[in-house]
Amino acid sequence: MKSELILTNPTVIKNLMERHGFTFTKSLGQNFLINPSVCPRMAAALTSKTVIEIGAGIGVLTRELAKAAEKVIVIEIDEGLKPILTETLSVCPNVEIIWGDVLKLDLAEIITSPVSVIANLPYYAATHIIIQLMESKLPINSLIVMVQEEVAQRFAALPGTKQYGSVSVATRFYSQPKTLFKVSRGSFMPAPKVDSAVIRFDLFAEKKYDVDENLFFRLVKAAFSERRKQMCNPVSKEFSESGISKETVKSALEETGKNPLSRAEELSVDEFAELYSVLMKGLST
Ligand code: SAM
Numbered sequence: 001m002k003s004e005l006i007l008t009n010p011t012v013i014k015n016l017m018e019r020h021g022f023t024f025t026k027s028l029g030q031n032f033l034i035n036p037s038v039c040p041r042m043a044a045a046l047t048s049k050t051v052i053e054i055g056a057g058i059g060v061l062t063r064e065l066a067k068a069a070e071k072v073i074v075i076e077i078d079e080g081l082k083p084i085l086t087e088t089l090s091v092c093p094n095v096e097i098i099w100g101d102v103l104k105l106d107l108a109e110i111i112t113s114p115v116s117v118i119a120n121l122p123y124y125a126a127t128h129i130i131i132q133l134m135e136s137k138l139p140i141n142s143l144i145v146m147v148q149e150e151v152a153q154r155f156a157a158l159p160g161t162k163q164y165g166s167v168s169v170a171t172r173f174y175s176q177p178k179t180l181f182k183v184s185r186g187s188f189m190p191a192p193k194v195d196s197a198v199i200r201f202d203l204f205a206e207k208k209y210d211v212d213e214n215l216f217f218r219l220v221k222a223a224f225s226e227r228r229k230q231m232c233n234p235v236s237k238e239f240s241e242s243g244i245s246k247e248t249v250k251s252a253l254e255e256t257g258k259n260p261l262s263r264a265e266e267l268s269v270d271e272f273a274e275l276y277s278v279l280m281k282g283l284s285t
Contacts, residue, residue: 007060007088008036010189016058020083024190028078029122032057035187038146038198039064045180045200046116047142054102054119054129056081059088061120066092073110075102102129111138120146123192127151127167134174134203135213143175143201152179152197159268166224170217172269173209175201209273216276223264223272230261242283252278 005012013032017023024030033039039061049070056062056074058081065072072095076085079099089095098110103125117140121129126147133143147155150163156177157163171177183196209216222238223231232249250260256274258267267275 005088006036007058007063008034008039010034013058013189016084016087020087022080022084025078025080027124029055029124030057030078031120031188031190031192033060033120033187034189035183038183038187041181042118042120042144042146042198043068045142045144045198046118047202048114048116050113050115052111052115052117052140054117055122056085056089056097057120058084059092061118062089062095063092065118066095069116070094072096073098075100075105075110077101103132107133107136107138111140114139114141116140116142116144118144120196123148130155130201131167131170134170134201140203141205142203144180144198145201146183146196146198149182149195149197152199155199155201159266159271161265164265165227166217166220169220169269169272171201173216175203177201209269211273211276215280216273219276219279220264220272223267227264229263231264231267232260239279244279244283248279248282252282 007013013034042061043064046068051065051069051072053062053065053072053074056076062072062074074095074097076097076099085097098105117133126145130143130145133140153163154165154167155171156179157168178200180198180200183198185191185193185195218238219235222234226234232246232253235249236244236246252275253260253262255278256271258271
């Protein structure tokens with residue numbers, strides 16, 4: 001019976017693909033999950049009854065979500081998967097598929113009430129998709145994503161570590177991240193060259209920092225652009241037209257209780273926000 005197809009079984013996947021004339025598109029990051037323990041663990045991390053899944057593949061995670069949630073909306077770019085998903089999701093009346101590119105669709109039309117967004121993300125666009133969703137201000141209460149392990153480490157990194165960078169600051173600006181579990185490369189078909197990890201971001205319901213986000217992230221990105229150097233150099237270069245000199249940055253760092261010779265990797269997001277306030281106060285007086 002169709003409803004009993006085991007979608008983590010490589011023979012079943014090959015058979016489905018052959019019957020429907022489907023081939024993997026590497027550029028779309030099509031590595032499908034074949035480890036049966038992963039989808040239930042991802043579904044167990046949901047925080048909302050309405051779920052948005054990005055990238056259904058053959059529907060292996062979608063089916064698990066359909067059991068755990070009231071409503072699942074899937075966004076899938078590859079229409080070549082239509083015949084397969086019609087078959088594999090025929091048993092899931094609470095699943096709706098929207099065909100399109102998650103980076104181009106108007107998500108405000110799709111996400112109209114609180115949701116969890118969940119995905120085994122394509123590697124090529126994982127960071128871009130995560131940051132775009134965080135910045136969107138849509139009612140997303142959690143984001144549960146599988147990404148390359150290295151990328152997960154960067155997202156969850158704390159100040160003072162090698163992985164800590166502007167992406168780590170962005171994550172903690174918008175959310176509380178938590179790495180849930182690792183997933184080995186052998187859990188996918190075809191197997192990628194790297195291991196993965198599932199990370200959950202609990203997004204803040206209210207804006208936590210009172211800053212102009214464009215200016216704030218200009219400051220953060222400039223500070224990390226020469227991460228081995230004292231941040232007063234790149235930051236003063238970035239804001240030179242606003243009259244911010246190296247000395248201005250150094251004294252602003254001092255005012256926030258930091259060493260004036262600090263490098264970007266030594267500042268937490270709270271400290272970046274304090275530095276921003278001191279620098280902006282100087283500009284407006
Ligand atoms: N969820 C399935 C699984 O775990 O086996 C598939 C995961 S696979 C890593 C990524 C999926 O995202 C593919 O089905 C791919 O076609 C889809 N995809 C890639 N880029 C996309 C985009 N920009 N918008 C929507 N879906 C995308």
